[in-house]
Amino acid sequence: MAIAKKALVWGLFAAGGTLSSFLFPALIALFLLISSGHVPDGLAYDAARQMAASWLGKVVLFGILFLSLWHAAHRLRVVFHDFGVRADGVIATTLYLLAALASVLTAALLLMI
Amino acid sequence: MSRRPYVRPVARATWYMRQPRYRIYMLREVNCILVAFYCALMLAALAALASGQPGRWNEFLSGQQHTAWMVFHAFSLVYFFVFQTMAWFQLAPKAMPLQVGETLVPAAAIVAAHYLAWIVLTLIVFWLTGVF
Numbered sequence: 001m002a003i004a005k006k007a008l009v010w011g012l013f014a015a016g017g018t019l020s021s022f023l024f025p026a027l028i029a030l031f032l033l034i035s036s037g038h039v040p041d042g043l044a045y046d047a048a049r050q051m052a053a054s055w056l057g058k059v060v061l062f063g064i065l066f067l068s069l070w071h072a073a074h075r076l077r078v079v080f081h082d083f084g085v086r087a088d089g090v091i092a093t094t095l096y097l098l099a100a101l102a103s104v105l106t107a108a109l110l111l112m113i
Numbered sequence: 114m115s116r117r118p119y120v121r122p123v124a125r126a127t128w129y130m131r132q133p134r135y136r137i138y139m140l141r142e143v144n145c146i147l148v149a150f151y152c153a154l155m156l157a158a159l160a161a162l163a164s165g166q167p168g169r170w171n172e173f174l175s176g177q178q179h180t181a182w183m184v185f186h187a188f189s190l191v192y193f194f195v196f197q198t199m200a201w202f203q204l205a206p207k208a209m210p211l212q213v214g215e216t217l218v219p220a221a222a223i224v225a226a227h228y229l230a231w232i233v234l235t236l237i238v239f240w241l242t243g244v245f
Contacts, residue, residue, distance in 0.1 A: 021201035029190060035178055036178075047243065106156060
């Protein structure tokens with residue numbers, strides 16, 4: 001059981017790390033474009049809504065957020081330890097719970113569109 | 114009779130300052146804060162989009178149009194690319210060595226394939242969002 005739990009957490013971490021490594025530079029570049037006042041046509045309200053309304057769009061957006069959230073949670077847990085905080089039980093529970101809540105929120109918001 | 118092994122004192126919160134490679138490790142690992150931050154930002158955008166009011170979405174977009182955000186995103190882009198994308202691609206051949214027949218695929222080829230896939234994916238994201 002201990003091994004199975006570890007494999008699940010590590011699997012999500014690895015998948016999220018790969019996905020965010022490939023996609024986040026492009027996503028951050030989009031935020032940079034928006035902040036510089038050049039909002040791409042595909043991110044105007046109607047176009048963005050249309051993208052998130054399709055099932056493929058929902059699945060892709062959920063996948064990106066779900067895996068990246070778990071990746072961040074798992075690594076933050078280790079970062080806390082590295083900075084000398086020795087309360088792994090509390091920190092792990094809090095971070096994984098936050099990741100789970102944010103994942104549920106993502107799904108709920110996507111289903112509203 | 115008690116054994117009293119010598120325990121070298123290690124500063125709990127500042128140990129990584131001792132060596133350059135530890136400092137690089139820490140610089141790489143704290144990048145997960147950026148991952149979490151951009152997840153939160155995307156959730157905020159998603160909430161604006163899901164509200165069904167074009168005004169809320171446009172408010173989110175115009176809220177981003179600030180020099181401070183621009184500087185932050187530019188910094189994050191470079192930091193993320195160096196400490197996550199490049200670091201992850203460099204690790205790939207070590208984490209998943211690839212064997213074809215009797216020989217191992219050279220590490221450089223695996224890393225190069227990752228960069229190629231990254232360029233293609235980035236172009237797809239830009240195309241989908243209408244950057245060009």
